Amino acid sequence: MSDVIALHPHPGKNRGVTADLALDQINKQIIEHLQRDGRMSYATLAKEIGLSEAAVRQRVQRLLDGGLMQIVAVTDPLTLGFARQAMVGLKVNGDLRQIADELAAVPEVDYVVICAGGFDLLVELVCTDDEHLLDLLNEKVRPIKGVTSCETFMYLKLAKQTYAWGTR
Amino acid sequence: MSDVIALHPHPGKNRGVTADLALDQINKQIIEHLQRDGRMSYATLAKEIGLSEAAVRQRVQRLLDGGLMQIVAVTDPLTLGFARQAMVGLKVNGDLRQIADELAAVPEVDYVVICAGGFDLLVELVCTDDEHLLDLLNEKVRPIKGVTSCETFMYLKLAKQTYAWGTR
DNA sequence: CTGACTCCTGCGTTTATCGCAGAGTTGATC
DNA sequence: GATCAACTCTGCGATAAACGCAGGAGTCAG
Numbered sequence: 001m002s003d004v005i006a007l008h009p010h011p012g013k014n015r016g017v018t019a020d021l022a023l024d025q026i027n028k029q030i031i032e033h034l035q036r037d038g039r040m041s042y043a044t045l046a047k048e049i050g051l052s053e054a055a056v057r058q059r060v061q062r063l064l065d066g067g068l069m070q071i072v073a074v075t076d077p078l079t080l081g082f083a084r085q086a087m088v089g090l091k092v093n094g095d096l097r098q099i100a101d102e103l104a105a106v107p108e109v110d111y112v113v114i115c116a117g118g119f120d121l122l123v124e125l126v127c128t129d130d131e132h133l134l135d136l137l138n139e140k141v142r143p144i145k146g147v148t149s150c151e152t153f154m155y156l157k158l159a160k161q162t163y164a165w166g167t168r
Numbered sequence: 169m170s171d172v173i174a175l176h177p178h179p180g181k182n183r184g185v186t187a188d189l190a191l192d193q194i195n196k197q198i199i200e201h202l203q204r205d206g207r208m209s210y211a212t213l214a215k216e217i218g219l220s221e222a223a224v225r226q227r228v229q230r231l232l233d234g235g236l237m238q239i240v241a242v243t244d245p246l247t248l249g250f251a252r253q254a255m256v257g258l259k260v261n262g263d264l265r266q267i268a269d270e271l272a273a274v275p276e277v278d279y280v281v282i283c284a285g286g287f288d289l290l291v292e293l294v295c296t297d298d299e300h301l302l303d304l305l306n307e308k309v310r311p312i313k314g315v316t317s318c319e320t321f322m323y324l325k326l327a328k329q330t331y332a333w334g335t336r
Numbered sequence: 337c338t339g340a341c342t343c344c345t346g347c348g349t350t351t352a353t354c355g356c357a358g359a360g361t362t363g364a365t366c
Numbered sequence: 367g368a369t370c371a372a373c374t375c376t377g378c379g380a381t382a383a384a385c386g387c388a389g390g391a392g393t394c395a396g
Contacts, residue, residue: 023247031248034241038206041384043352052376057353059374069243072331073202079191079236080199082333087283087290089321097327104328112328115255117321122255126333153257153285159265160272160280163240165250165294209353211383220345225384227343 023068026051030059031069035164038071076158077126084127085155088137089119094146096120106140108132119151191236194219198227199237203332206239244326245294252295253323256305257287262314264288274308276300287319 029049033040042060046053063069077085092099096114103123104112111124123141127133133154142150197217201208210228214221231237245253260267264282271291272280279292291309295301301322310318 023249028248031241031243035243036240038239038241041352053353054355054377055375068247069241071206071239071241072204073199073206073237073239074242074331075199075203075237077333080196080333081191087281089286097325100325100327108333109328110330110333112326113255113323114325114327115321115323118257118319119321122321151286153283153287153290155281155283157265157268157282158280159268159282160277162278163242165245165248165276165278209383221384222346222386223344 027059027063030056030063032164034060034069034071074161074163076161078158082126082128084129084133085158086125086127086133087153087155088123088125088141089151089153090121090123090141090147091118091149092120092144092146093148099144099146102144103141106136108136108140195227195231198224198231200332202228202237202239242329242331244329246326250294250296252297252301253326254293254295254301255321255323256291256293256309257319257321258289258291258309258315259286259317260288260312260314261316267312267314270312271309274304276304276308 026049030045033045033048042053042057045060046056049056064071090099100112100114100121103109103121108125108127109123110126111122113122114120115122125133125136125141127136133152137150137152141147194217198213201213201216210221210225213228214224217224232239258267268280268282268289271277271289276293276295277291278294279290281290282288283290293301293304293309295304301320305318305320309315
């Protein structure tokens with residue numbers, strides 16, 4: 001496959017910087033493989049990359065512990081009984097970060113991004129039905145202080161959903 | 169945690185329906201656990217759910233093979249060197265599904281959803297930089313036949329990203 | 337009742353994971 | 367330039383998990 005790059009990527013390079021978690025070429029390779037199959041064994045991962053099994057295990061563990069990567073099961077919410085999903089575009093006044101955090105605290109909110117353009121915030125909601133969606137919008141989203149406008153885009157069909165962007 | 173429900177969910181119930189992949193309570197429990205930790209061992213998963221290890225392994229394999237669930241590593245693209253992410257809201261004329269498929273074929277597009285509201289399609293782009301984003305919009309998105317309007321929301325900060333909605 | 341089907345269990349074999357001690361490098365300090 | 371601490375890798379034995387398969391039990395159609 002692709003060439004293995006530096007077997008010894010400057011050991012001891014990242015001292016001082018405590019929890020820095022360098023994303024060297026090896027870690028990127030690890031992530032790329034796990035983006036395709038999150039359950040790949042450390043052993044085969046090690047063979048593919050050209051490192052010992054223990055070293056790969058160590059690196060994966062560090063990536064997970066550091067919150068830089070997580071390995072999870074993903075599904076189409078529609079197949080799990082969440083009949084109603086929606087993206088909400090918000091315009092707000094005040095502290096963007098704080099409002100984003102408030103929204104992030106809502107369990108039914110699975111995605112919050114601060115952005116530039118016609119909306120200040122984009123928020124994805126996962127609901128069981130229309131009633132649930134209405135409740136959320138009415139009780140949890142619109143009442144947030146600083147929210148001046150709220151436009152809802154109800155999902156009709158999820159056409160693509162990928163997590164393997166690779167790395168650069 | 170939650171009570172274990174029916175140990176024997178009507179064996180042999182889903183005959184006839186060839187590749188149906190029933191989402192019974194057990195499968196939902198499996199998904200819920202793997203949404204939290206995709207690398208959980210079949211053994212502990214089996215103990216938590218109250219089935220044999222082999223049965224759980226069989227079910228997980230079927231969920232994966234059937235494309236109903238995938239276990240992958242997820243990361244914040246920004247930490248992986250993708251400095252520029254954006255959501256694009258499109259208004260289109262013509263066949264929504266076909267246009268959605270065309271967009272889905274673009275590698276840099278990781279999310280396409282057909283929706284109701286001010287936009288017909290929401291598309292998420294993962295780019296290395298502004299140049300890349302400009303290229304994409306100019307060469308791959310706007311030229312698509314039927315696209316009448318295109319509004320871009322550049323990501324400034326990802327505030328939340330979850331894949332564990334649980335199940336209903 | 338019989339047969340086909342599905343799903344589960346139990347168990348032996350193979351494979352992977354875990355934990356730890358030791359070697360090699362690097363950068364800072366003296 | 368020698369020493370030391372910090373980091374990462376390797377190798378290996380003990381433990382644990384995954385795999386494959388044969389057998390049992392339930393369900394449904396004829």
